[in-house]
Amino acid sequence: MSEETVARRMWRLFEPVHAVTYFAPACAAAFEDAGLRGFWRGYFAGRAAPLGPVGAAPVIGCFFGFAPTMVALALPDIWTRISPEKALTARLDGARAALGPLLEETRPAELAELTGLMRTAAEHATVPGRVLAAANAALPWPQDPLGILWHAATILREHRGDGHVAALVTAGLDGPETGAWRVSMGGIGREDFQRVRGWSDDEWIAATGRLCARGWLDSAGGPTEAALLAFHSIEVTTDRIASPVWDALGPDAVERCVAALTPIASRAAALLRWPNPIGVPDPRGSAST
Template identity: 60%
Template sequence: MWSLYEPVHAVTYFADDALAAFEAAGLRGFWRGYFAGRSAPLGAVPAGPVLAAFYGFAPRMVTRALPDVWTRITPEAALAARLEGARRVLRKVDGDLTETASLLRAAAEAVDLHGRVLGAANAMLPWPDDPAGVLWQAATVLREHRGDGHLAALLVEGLDGVECNVWRVALRDGDGRDFYQPARGWTDEEWDAATDRLRTRGWVDASGRATEAARSACTAIEATTDALAATPWRVLGTDATARCAELLRPIAVQASRLLRHPNPIGLPALD
């Protein structure tokens, strides 16, 4: 289900119409829109809560964005811009948005909120009154809820913000450092030190590739993430979840085609 609702959510970051909505609201530059739009459900917070919730970003990158971005836009205006941009994109796709949005909303309304900072903040927002808006907001609640659980799994495994990025690249046989490192704001010194820590742990070999221990840990962390994200689908039920997936797939494929690839969250193209 994540692979189907994540492209729907991600239009707010990587689809041209959504980016234009942020620019029209006064946020020029990708990262201003990203930090303002994603953190807006928390209110006009300083860097600290966002640093904790976004996890994989270097502190300097977060403090450069916040609280400065709140001098350029209010959280309320950022919420309106992200929703309007997503609507513009999703109204272009073919499919039964009404039934899909209804099912995805039912799942989103079943998320458990304890310990889910971004998931809960998004879940408490008022629901839009149109199918495209509901579809996007439901996808957003579900992905942030899942993301909060994923961060908990990373914490239990003892991975810090830079280590989880190095580990991700190592799992790709060392491919992608030039893309992911600057996208998260880490210096060469920080990245190399994290690589050394993972190498000492037995997770990275001399060539920078993931060891079998690291791949086993990945499997375990993803399983924990799945388990922590299961409540909405258990509540929705097997048949309704299958129907939701059936309806969502063509919408997700079309949404994926409207995204910029590659992108800083590493979302692959969906065929």
């Protein structure tokens, strides 16, 4: 995209803060201490916990990009190992442990202003039609700055993600098609993305065939001009429907938020795996996408 919107700029900064919950060793340790071993048990328990002790079906709908068979392996079995309440505690404890060292250089007054701005932005997130954002927004706010910062980033992240799923569905894409199409753009390989999302070879090949028939992939598996235009349109839509949160905050407040959040996002990025299937650009590098 030639010009970065405010919504995209902020996404680059709050996404790494949220994503420590998936990649930081302290977060994995918190779930292990709560009795969950294995990355995916912690992932599905932590991310689905705001929905309550649900089965696979609602999570298949909310998470979109994951194969139903992969989700069904985790849910509802995960709730025999940990309650949603304990999963929520573990994910927040892990986020605090991961973010704490990253904020040691942040002045208390600056952190107080940042958490206030992030909370205000998150409280302006509209939730009708956005299931994961709504579920997280309904949780009680933590009382400490670290907890508030992570919780706000999580609401904003799921708010944008719910909107992105709506844009993908409107474009006529399903889960494996979205994965195959994303891989065709470069930056992440098929083996990594397909394995992480749980799609079988047959499902992936079938999705690739549908994209070719649609005119979105060429004979070499690369994106066509139509695919690139669709990518731009979907990203524009995602930014547009995420932007009211930042419009409500106002330009001056957004700039103060950017100034305080940028160094924290850069430190958080060091805890993540790059490249990764989340899709957010590394805030330590170029802002272009």
